[in-house]
Amino acid sequence: MAMATTAGKSAGPRAAPRSFSARLMDGDQVAHVITFIFAASIMLITVLLVIVLWNHSVLPRNKFGLSFFTGRVWDPVAEQFGALPFVYGTLVTSALSLIIGVPLGLGAAIFLAELAPPKISDGLTFIIELLAAVPSVIYGLLGIFVVVPFVRTGLAPWLIRHFGFLPIFKGPCYGVSFLAAGLVLAIMIVPFIVSVSREVLLAVPRDQREAALALGSTRWESTWKVVVPFATTGILGSVFLAMARALGETMAVTMVVGNVTEIKTSLLAPGYSIAAVIANEFTEATGEIYLQALVELGLVLFLVTFVLNGLARLLILFTAQRGGTT
Amino acid sequence: MSAWAGSAHLKIRHGISYFMLGLAGLCALVVVGALFYILGYLMKNGGTSINLDFFTQLPKPVGETGGGMANAIVGSMKLLLLASLIGVPVGVIGGIYMAEFSGKISAFILQYTADLLNGVPSIVIGILAYTLVVLPMKHFSAIAGGFALGIMMIPITLRSTEEFLRGVPLALREGSMALGASKWRTIVSVVLPAAYRGILTAILLSLARVAGETAPLLFTALNNRYWSPGWNQPIASLPYMVWNYAISPYDDWHRQAWAAGLVLLAMVLLTNIVARVVLARGSNAMPR
Numbered sequence: 001m002a003m004a005t006t007a008g009k010s011a012g013p014r015a016a017p018r019s020f021s022a023r024l025m026d027g028d029q030v031a032h033v034i035t036f037i038f039a040a041s042i043m044l045i046t047v048l049l050v051i052v053l054w055n056h057s058v059l060p061r062n063k064f065g066l067s068f069f070t071g072r073v074w075d076p077v078a079e080q081f082g083a084l085p086f087v088y089g090t091l092v093t094s095a096l097s098l099i100i101g102v103p104l105g106l107g108a109a110i111f112l113a114e115l116a117p118p119k120i121s122d123g124l125t126f127i128i129e130l131l132a133a134v135p136s137v138i139y140g141l142l143g144i145f146v147v148v149p150f151v152r153t154g155l156a157p158w159l160i161r162h163f164g165f166l167p168i169f170k171g172p173c174y175g176v177s178f179l180a181a182g183l184v185l186a187i188m189i190v191p192f193i194v195s196v197s198r199e200v201l202l203a204v205p206r207d208q209r210e211a212a213l214a215l216g217s218t219r220w221e222s223t224w225k226v227v228v229p230f231a232t233t234g235i236l237g238s239v240f241l242a243m244a245r246a247l248g249e250t251m252a253v254t255m256v257v258g259n260v261t262e263i264k265t266s267l268l269a270p271g272y273s274i275a276a277v278i279a280n281e282f283t284e285a286t287g288e289i290y291l292q293a294l295v296e297l298g299l300v301l302f303l304v305t306f307v308l309n310g311l312a313r314l315l316i317l318f319t320a321q322r323g324g325t326t
Numbered sequence: 327m328s329a330w331a332g333s334a335h336l337k338i339r340h341g342i343s344y345f346m347l348g349l350a351g352l353c354a355l356v357v358v359g360a361l362f363y364i365l366g367y368l369m370k371n372g373g374t375s376i377n378l379d380f381f382t383q384l385p386k387p388v389g390e391t392g393g394g395m396a397n398a399i400v401g402s403m404k405l406l407l408l409a410s411l412i413g414v415p416v417g418v419i420g421g422i423y424m425a426e427f428s429g430k431i432s433a434f435i436l437q438y439t440a441d442l443l444n445g446v447p448s449i450v451i452g453i454l455a456y457t458l459v460v461l462p463m464k465h466f467s468a469i470a471g472g473f474a475l476g477i478m479m480i481p482i483t484l485r486s487t488e489e490f491l492r493g494v495p496l497a498l499r500e501g502s503m504a505l506g507a508s509k510w511r512t513i514v515s516v517v518l519p520a521a522y523r524g525i526l527t528a529i530l531l532s533l534a535r536v537a538g539e540t541a542p543l544l545f546t547a548l549n550n551r552y553w554s555p556g557w558n559q560p561i562a563s564l565p566y567m568v569w570n571y572a573i574s575p576y577d578d579w580h581r582q583a584w585a586a587g588l589v590l591l592a593m594v595l596l597t598n599i600v601a602r603v604v605l606a607r608g609s610n611a612m613p614r
Contacts, residue, residue, distance in 0.1 A: 027508055027509075027510040027511070028508055028509045028510055030510075031427075031509070031510035031513070032423075032427045034419070035419050035420065035422045035423035035426070035427055036423050036427065036428075038415070038416050038419040038420040038423065039419075039420035039421075039423035039424055039428070039436055039484065040420075040436075041416050041420065041480065042420065042436055042439050042440050042443060042480065042481060042484065043436070043439055045443060045454075045477060045480065046439055046442070046443055048454065048458070049446070049450070049454055052453070052454055052457045052458065053450070053453065053454075056453075056457055103353070104353050104356060104357060105353075105357070106353075107349060107350040107352070107353025107354070108350070108353040108354040108356075108357045108358075110347075110350040110353075111347070111350040111351045111353060111354040112354060114347075114350075115347055115350065115351065116354070124354060124358055126602070127358050127361055128357055128358060128361070130361055130595060130598060130599075131357070131360060131361045131364075133534060133535070133538075133594055133595065133598045134361075134364060134538075134591065134594070134595070135537070135538020135539070135540070135565055135590060135591070135594060136538070136539075136540065136541075137538065137540045137565045137568045137569050137572075137587075137590075138364070138368070138538070138568070138587050138590065138591050140568075140569065140572065141568055141572050141583060141584070141587045142364060142367060142368075144572050144573070145371075145572075145580070146367065187360050190357050190360075191357075194357060218339050218340055218342070218343035219343050219347060220342060220343035220344075220346045220347055221339070221343065223347075224346070241445070244445055245445070247447075248445075248446070248447025248448075248449070248450070249447070250447065250448065250449045250540075250541040251540045251541055251565075251569060255569070255572065255573060275447060275449050275541070278449050278453070279449060279541060279544050282452075282453075282456070282544065282545045283544065283545050283548070295453055295457075298449065298450050298453045301447050301449070301450055302446060302447070302450045305445055305446060305447055306442055306445075306446065308445075309441065309442050309445035310438075310442055313438060313441055313442070
């Protein structure tokens with residue numbers, strides 16, 4: 001009895017290191033911890049981004065506060081930084097791209113999900129997803145040499161002739177403009193809308209369609225009045241995803257928007273965008289506050305796209321789950 | 327009378343149906359056509375501009391015609407190598423955690439964060455690399471550019487590795503564990519070999535994605551009109567050259583921008599097609 005207890009006592013401290021080394025030999029704990037450290041680097045990078053962007057934009061935040069976003073004067077020499085022209089340009093070009101891209105993308109997604117035979121649908125979706133893989137600088141290249149001349153000689157004169165009475169189509173057009181940037185962005189964001197919307201539409205339960213058709217609706221009516229409303233949240237998610245992409249797009253916009261720090265109502269006028277000004281002026285930024293003003297613009301871009309992407313993912317997740325349970 | 331009116335109404339409804347569905351088909355045609363237009367236009371302009379000099383010569387000084395982008399091609403390769411050194415190990419090993427070890431909540435949080443990080447504009451990643459690498463080193467360098475691209479690779483590689491690993495059937499894991507193998511033994515000798523094509527696909531796709539990135543290189547790797555020996559100097563890259571030459575006022579530079587654009591696009595699209603069609607066919611899952 002006494003021996004048993006001493007044996008039990010002596011085994012206690014000895015057993016602990018053995019089991020630890022046994023677990024080491026097993027490797028499971030070690031592998032768990034090591035792989036976790038690598039996966040957690042995702043969190044680390046995100047936190048680093050916030051810290052870096054925040055710490056490196058102290059000067060303009062203290063000096064200008066919110067007037068940073070309402071000021072119209074961007075004068076690095078006088079150290080006067082108002083970012084309204086860039087914010088305006090970013091919003092206008094993104095809105096324009098959504099106005100063109102959303103109907104186009106949704107239409108294509110409806111065709112791919114509702115009409116095309118599965119094999120053709122998969123093939124076309126593959127091609128459309130390749131469109132998302134095309135580097136943005138290539139879009140910019142085509143923007144400069146195809147879209148800008150087309151806007152200057154074709155689209156703008158036509159718009160001025162027929163809709164010139166509208167303030168958004170007033171004035172001369174040299175090609176580089178909000179309109180050109182919106183057109184290029186529209187093609188760039190369409191693949192995102194198509195691939196996500198198609199999947200959301202395909203996830204709509206089959207009986208929803210069958211019920212609508214059995215009640216005597218036409219193919220289009222079942223699609224537009226039953227399937228699309230069922231998938232609205234997911235489609236909205238794809239639109240947010242596309243919007244985040246349009247807001248943050250740098251190279252293609254820089255190459256066609258004109259890079260002029262002005263706020264014009266006309267879509268035919270040149271402008272600027274947040275990402276474009278960072279791209280163009282970052283290496284030339286002399287003086288601490290100038291550089292930090294550009295970093296603050298980066299911070300804005302980061303926060304806006306972060307929130308938009310977060311919302312988009314939640315909406316898509318929400319529809320996917322609803323489609324699965326009903 | 328009413329029956330006739332009804333059938334007329336039905337005809338209109340069917341007419342609208344065909345019209346709207348036709349319109350949807352047209353949308354799909356336009357979007358698919360856009361890719362072929364881009365391809366065709368680049369082949370037309372790039373194909374006539376490309377020559378042997380493009381691959382073997384350095385850029386000529388401003389005002390002289392001719393020359394090539396040999397340094398930019400090598401530069402892009404070096405940047406991608408540096409990016410892979412960061413992106414591949416972190417992404418693949420992190421992906422192993424997500425698929426094999428993570429709990430439900432930790433998996434969700436990490437997936438969500440990875441997707442958000444993937445959506446961060448590339449120019450913002452450039453700012454991160456600038457402050458973390460360029461500022462301490464006090465000059466632009468290949469290392470800084472590779473760092474920026476590597477950071478961008480991590481969430482892409484991680485998410486697709488995870489999805490490919492999740493595609494490996496549970497029965498394989500159970501079989502290995504039933505034979506007495508520990509979990510990490512199972513992963514190393516059963517799961518990873520079963521998913522190696524998928525992991526290769528994941529790596530290729532992430533490489534193709536960052537190969538075309540220009541924005542994060544603008545103030546990290548910058549550019550170099552000459553060879554860039556070692557890793558510690560500014561370095562040229564194909565996407566940067568496309569941008570730089572396209573916005574220049576010289577016709578000969580425009581010609582070379584088309585050539586560089588064609589080479590870049592061919593590289594990116596071929597990698598994508600090889601990764602998705604050839605490699606992914608043999609594996610179990612295909613991530614989005």
